[in-house]
Amino acid sequence: MTALTSPPARPEAARGSVLPSLIARLGAQHLSLIGALVVVLAVFGTLNDNYLSLGNLQVIAEAATITGLLAVVQTVVIICGGLDISVGSQAGVASVVSAMAFTSAGSNAYAGIAAAVAVGLLIGLLNGAVIVHGRVNPTIATLAGLAAYKGLAQLISDGRAQGYVLGDPVFVFLGRGRIAGLPVMVWLLVLVALAVHVLLARTDLGRNLYAIGGNDTAARLAGININKYLIAVYGLIGIVAAVAGVLLTARTGSGQPTSGSEGLELKAITAAALGGCALKGGKGGVGGTLLAVALLGCLENGLTVQGINSFWQNVAQGALLVVAVVIQQRRSGERAIGLPA
Amino acid sequence: MTALTSPPARPEAARGSVLPSLIARLGAQHLSLIGALVVVLAVFGTLNDNYLSLGNLQVIAEAATITGLLAVVQTVVIICGGLDISVGSQAGVASVVSAMAFTSAGSNAYAGIAAAVAVGLLIGLLNGAVIVHGRVNPTIATLAGLAAYKGLAQLISDGRAQGYVLGDPVFVFLGRGRIAGLPVMVWLLVLVALAVHVLLARTDLGRNLYAIGGNDTAARLAGININKYLIAVYGLIGIVAAVAGVLLTARTGSGQPTSGSEGLELKAITAAALGGCALKGGKGGVGGTLLAVALLGCLENGLTVQGINSFWQNVAQGALLVVAVVIQQRRSGERAIGLPA
Amino acid sequence: STGQQSGSGDGGVAKVDGKISITYLQKQGDQEYFVGEAAGAKARAAELGVDLKVVNLGSDANKTVSEVQSALAQKSNGLIVVVPDPAVGPQVVQAARDAKVALLTSDDQICADGPDPAACAKEQLVPRIGFSGAQMGGEVGKRAAEEFTKAGWNAADTRVISAWKQDVTVCGDRVKGARQAFDAAVPGVKAIDVATDNTPTGAQDKVAATVTANPGVKHWVVWGCNDENVQGGVTALANAGFKAEDVAGVGLGAYLACKDWKSGQPSGMKAALFINGKDVGALAVQTVYDKLKNGKEFPAEAFAPTRMVDAADWQDAGVSCG
Amino acid sequence: MTTPPDHSPPPLPPGTAGVVAVGKRFGAVRALGGVTLDFPGGQVTALMGENGAGKSTLLKILTGDHQPTEGHLHLDGHRLDLRSPADARAAGIRIIPQEPEIIPHVTVAENVYAGSLPRRAGRRLDRAELRRRILADLERLGFAGVLDPDLLGSQLTPAQRQLVEILRALTGEAKVIAFDEPTSSLSEQEVEALFALIRRLRADGVAVVYVSHRMQEIFRLADRIAVLRDGELAGVQDAAATNEGELVRLMVGRDLSAMFTRERVATDRVVLDVKGLSTDDVHGIDLRVHAGEVVGLAGLIGAGRSELALALAGDLPIRSGTATLNGKPLGGSPGAAIRAGLGLAPEERKAQALFLHRSIRDNTSVAVLERLRRFRFVRRGAEKQLAQEYTERLRVRTPSIEHEVRKLSGGNQQKVVLARWLARKPEVLILDEPTRGIDVGAKAEIYRIIADLAEQGVALLVISSELPELLGLADRIVVMQGGRITGELDRADATEEAVLHLAMADDLTPRNPSPGATS
Ligand SMILES: Nc1ncnc2c1ncn2[C@@H]1O[C@H](COP(=O)(O)OP(=O)(O)OP(=O)(O)O)[C@@H](O)[C@H]1O
Ligand SMILES: Nc1ncnc2c1ncn2[C@@H]1O[C@H](COP(=O)(O)OP(=O)(O)OP(=O)(O)O)[C@@H](O)[C@H]1O
Ligand SMILES: O[C@@H]1[C@@H](O)[C@@H](O)CO[C@H]1O
Ligand SMILES: [Mg+2]
Ligand SMILES: [Mg+2]
DSSP states (O other): OOOSSSSOSOGGGGSSOHHHHHHHHHHHHTHHHHHHHHHHHHHHHHHOTTTTSHHHHHHHHHHHHHHHHHHHHHHHHHHTTOOOTTHHHHHHHHHHHHHHHHHHTTSOHHHHHHHHHHHHHHHHHHHHHHHHHSOOOHHHHHHHHHHHHHHHHHHHHTTSOBOOOTTOHHHHHHHHOEETTEEHHHHHHHHHHHHHHHHHHHBHHHHHHHHHHHOHHHHHHTTOOHHHHHHHHHHHHHHHHHHHHHHHHHHHSSBOSSTTTTTHHHHHHHHHHHTTOOTTSSOOOHHHHHHHHHHHHHHHHHHHHTTOOHHHHHHHHHHHHHHHHHHHHHHHTOOOTTOOO | OOOSSSOOSSGGGGOSOHHHHHHHHHHHHTHHHHHHHHHHHHHHHHHOTTTTSHHHHHHHHHHHHHHHHHHHHHHHHHHTTOOOTTHHHHHHHHHHHHHHHHHHTTSOHHHHHHHHHHHHHHHHHHHHHHHHTSOOOHHHHHHHHHHHHHHHHHHHHTTSOBOOOTTOHHHHHHHHOEETTEEHHHHHHHHHHHHHHHHHHHBHHHHHHHHHHHOHHHHHHTTOOHHHHHHHHHHHHHHHHHHHHHHHHHHHSSBOSSTTTTTHHHHHHHHHHHTTOOTTSSOOOHHHHHHHHHHHHHHHHHHHHTTOOHHHHHHHHHHHHHHHHHHHHHHHTOOOTTOOO | OGGGSOSSOOTTOOOOOSOOEEEEEEETTTSHHHHHHHHHHHHHHHHHTOEEEEEEEETOHHHHHHHHHHHHHTTOSEEEEOOSSGGGHHHHHHHHHHTTOEEEEEESOOBSSSSOGGGOOGGGBOOEEEOOHHHHHHHHHHHHHHHHHHHTOOGGGEEEEEEEOTTOHHHHHHHHHHHHHHHHHSTTOEEEEEEOOSSHHHHHHHHHHHHHTOTTOOEEEEEESSHHHHHHHHHHHHHTTOOGGGEEEEEEESTTHHHHHHHTOOOSEEEEEEEOHHHHHHHHHHHHHHHHHHOOOOOSEEEOOEEEEETTTTTTTTOOOO | OOOOOOOOSSOOOTTOEEEEEEEEEETTEEEEEEEEEEEOTTSEEEEEESTTSSHHHHHHHHTTSSOOSEEEEEETTEEEOOOSHHHHHHHTEEEEOSSOOOOTTSBHHHHHHTTSOOEEGGGEEOHHHHHHHHHHHHHHHTOTTTOOTTSBGGGOOHHHHHHHHHHHHHSSOOSEEEEESTTTTOOHHHHHHHHHHHHHHHHTTOEEEEEOSOHHHHHHHOSEEEEEETTEEEEEEEGGGOOHHHHHHHHHSSOOOSSOOOOOOOOSOEEEEEEEEEOSSOOOEEEEEETTOEEEEEEOTTSSHHHHHHHHTTSSOOOEEEEEETTEEOOSOHHHHHHHTEEEEOSOIIIIIOOTTSBHHHHHHTTTHHHHEETTEEOHHHHHHHHHHHHHHTTOOOSOTTSBGGGSOHHHHHHHHHHHHHHHOOSEEEEESTTTTOOHHHHHHHHHHHHHHHHTTOEEEEEOSOHHHHHHHOSEEEEEETTEEEEEEETTTOOHHHHHHHHTTTOOSOOOOOOOOOO
């Protein structure tokens, strides 16, 4: 198993034992992110004794899970040259659906989850179809989805939190359970991230996704059925966004039409971009995205723990984003728009 | 004078008298937008007697002004291959600054406006510098700006509305005045739109912006100083965003750190994209963008006037966005990602 | 111009003979409380045969101005407004007066000639059906103090979590009110301000971080801008392993608190101030109707009934729990 | 007979530019090292060398696009520091780059004058003047009928894009003009016009630098020939005093076997059968290619060859007629065509074929992944082996197969495109301008691979604008003009004249560029 990052530019490094190679690979590609993460951990760890406690690290991980899930699938769609701005709204629909189906199936959690995933898949396929068959630019199509699915979630829930799932062992397990000391939610993120990483880095499907994002004409002429891939990717997003919605329900105890899901798209896209995805496609990987999710999560938690007011938090987050990317760009030596080499 | 739209593919059409050519050109390029606009006006006009009244049309125009201003400058930056997601936050800073400077200069409106524009210019130049010299992708840089400038607005205002400008004739004139029956705000939009149109379509500066966005390597090799242009464009955005912020203050009566400016970036980008700007640069024009602003404004007003609940409004707006773009794509015959011709 | 007239003295407003049309402009129209308020208003409008439109302003002061203008262009006879920010008040008042249309505010106060209702001359305050943020906060703080005392906790190992979105003015008023009342009753308990986005998940994440950063604390008091904040905080504490008896959450709204109570499980959500949005909406519509139909003057201020409820009595109080 | 680089007297003519001890590194790759070379005014200096030898890099340094890591430039006896292409333009140095850079949504006229658009007071664009200028320049340079100034950049064919670059470089005052493989996508007619132009430039005292892999061209044009090998100057020759063999030896360091020849191995089995096929711009095509046969497709710019290839490959809609491969119908999608056994190495490597940010390995294996996978996992070992094999056979100059393709020289990128399709081994292989920008050594290898494939029974359709190449390779040459087939020549009857006759059937008078001074 190689590192959680984009398919190796140098597979030699993938040999040898797992951990050192993973660290070596992640390190080389994401030095600025790792540097920033270390600085954040060191600063807040020094300022506050409990920041680096197991408990707080778990809190950070749990808080980052839903964003993390959406950032991982955002990575996939960005790699193949698209974007999904509607993930937050999709999660909202799924959250409401899961709680309502749960309730109307006589408190059956599996019914709730199944209904949410089914609806998520449908929405994802609809996005894909609009983009592929309607020939709509992915940004615009999902911008429309952002509004439309939010409205949908509000309509079916009448704008109110729906149901109450904290009496149900399955939902409680999802929201609060632990396996081997790690929150169930975090396990879920790890699972999804690993699966997507393997898909991207090790399978021909993943290769083809990079190809599509790198040069769609070339991909088409190489025999790749771009339309099918795009629809499948948006379907996958729908499913994972539904899982995120179910977790939202499990965490808050009820189905939330907008609360908790609004703005998730921006967080997910920010993480993917900070993690090294080129917004024009063809580049990026799960490893970088997860590092970025971790960095943003640790920063937000640290600022909160230090009691920094939310206004400063905004400033700090914006500044960090720029600094991390500047370092990254300098290192990669890539030319941004119009600069001399 | 040619039409308010992207540069002529066939300059012959630009000859002849102004109005017919304008209509012909707008018509040919934006048939789906015009069609959608006509449908919207007809439907709501039939349903509601007051919808097409002069009063209501003015209300629509006034309500669309601030979005319109930002959409016009968004058009410029999209044409040259960038993006500015921080325009809303910039307007927020300007709004607060205008009110606070007004107050501390002993109720001097000109001081307030000058301070806001100066700060806007500074922020714009900072964005440009980060993108050009920091080599940061414009999306990420201004995503960071979105957070940072919002935080800045909140910090300087302590998160509260600032000052009170309704006793001042200048602000009252900006917010409520009319010239020749048209609101001053709308005149401002017309002025800015015309200036930007002339810049884009009629000056070599504008043509260079199309070159930069269409192919930055070609532009660089042609000796165009891309860095200077980008910094100037972001500076221009800063200034226009500041004007939008001043209008926000004039309209609401005080400096608003976030209220009224949050989310403006998405509206501006939506309008530019719907108006025909290709998000990858090199294409678009003021005419299409203004049409899109009008369409979105008329739709929103119509839905509200009909008493449609806000949840349905979300669904309807999303759906219309998709439909308009689908029609546009079909007509232009452009191939979206990977589609057979 | 404006200075002459008092807030309630909108003398130009004439009685309406035919069908009355009213526009209800609400901030945060997708928030649970306001969804209820709109439902109450619509139900009463239907009873009265009034043509009612409800408009969601979100948190957009600029849209407030646009929508007021739009409603006036539509020849609405009366406006009921919940402003996203009180500073936009004078603009709303001005527009309504110019058009000689009846203006009532609900929930939050506005001033005819200045941005800050707290600094407003009494006659410049616009008539209102609603509640006072400071007063509601006061009740929350009082109840929180009672819970603290009843539980027998001490100041040393107890902390207060005060959670709100820091750029929402009315939120600030509420938590300040809570703090004052609480401190007056049980001085010396340290409070931690937690900046949230006013959503349950946002509050949950922020409170979770705050809790791990304060490991010595045994008991927690939680209040905030609304039920979202308090419910999120209480859930975070439950996730962090605090038992229900070590947490005293006092909600504001009761629409989320009731879900815990309905389930019958032990909960850190000990009480909540129930504001019946439905009643507020209905009362607002009724008041405007009476004025336009019968010429009955607006009362300067009519407070919606609020009531502190808990697991034992929420159903009697009429909290409907979706 | 290597002449050592030398720029002591005799004194240099005015307008001479040059590099002194110039070197350039890209990370670990040394593209150029210590090159000292003059480009005298009023002479054509040809620059030759294998793919990746450093030719484009040298030109990019000369034109301010790259800054040298060592050494410096001079012009007219003064040291020159160029920080950008704008600096170079201002100094009178121009380039026609190897890859045309076109601005998609503006007109040809604006493309040509980008950066120096005519304007009136207040920076207002002077459209009338722009039009006047482009028409005059098109006329002056002999491209009047070939290029509509109102077309948008996105509508141009590769040849037209190349013409735009030529126009760009030839407008305004220039002292030094560098051509980086300008003819690789031009057909005879435009090539002749270009050569006439270059001769005029030389007569006007311009220092012309000319990069090409085509020996014929070099000997027709050049006064001096400089050869680069592995980033170093291998020698400078007087064109009149050298020959092909010597140049090849300088370039590759050894002799190459004589002219390529191959035996006919075609069978009677029809593999590709096209009947009455029409697309939007191609009409009534009847064409058969047999197993083991190499059919050459000749024609001028816009004759419709590439369009036919794309239609067969499933990427352009077929309006009427049929095309079958071993009886299976073609059309639908590129994927379907590939599964039916057809492969197309397209004409435009950057736009249509390459994943510039991916490795050589990824680029080579993309069309063969389904043979390289177990379940859906790519077998890395097999993949590496395949990429390694073709990289070596085609002599791709690269530090490793993991190198990103965008970092390769133009010719080496072209080899990667070919590697992909040669590795796929389809039953019908269409190669559209396969040797565009490829050096002599690698060309020979590609011809050998084509011959091998034919021997294995593959049916090959080769599109090329380089007639000698087609004449050497093809068993049969089919000629197109205006979207139709105008004739077919058997190997025995095929001569350049015969092919050109068919390609220009209606218009046999070559259009000579109108005389007149260049600036
Ligand atoms: N002068 C022209 N102006 C615009 N489009 C042209 C012109 N000539 C040809 N085309 C377009 O080019 C396509 C046919 O050319 P195609 O590229 O297939 O020809 P080709 O023989 O391969 O020549 P080339 O050497 O240019 O590749 C058609 O789409 C046609 O519309
Ligand atoms: N931007 C770059 N990054 C890394 N390496 C580069 C870059 N540009 C060129 N090189 C390397 O520099 C060397 C010289 O390349 P150059 O493009 O100058 O070759 P060339 O002689 O023009 O070849 P061709 O005939 O194929 O065009 C090659 O090894 C190439 O891989
Ligand atoms: O958010 C609160 C809501 O919970 C209700 O209390 C009414 O006022 C709003 O500001
Ligand atoms: Mg080259
Ligand atoms: Mg061709």
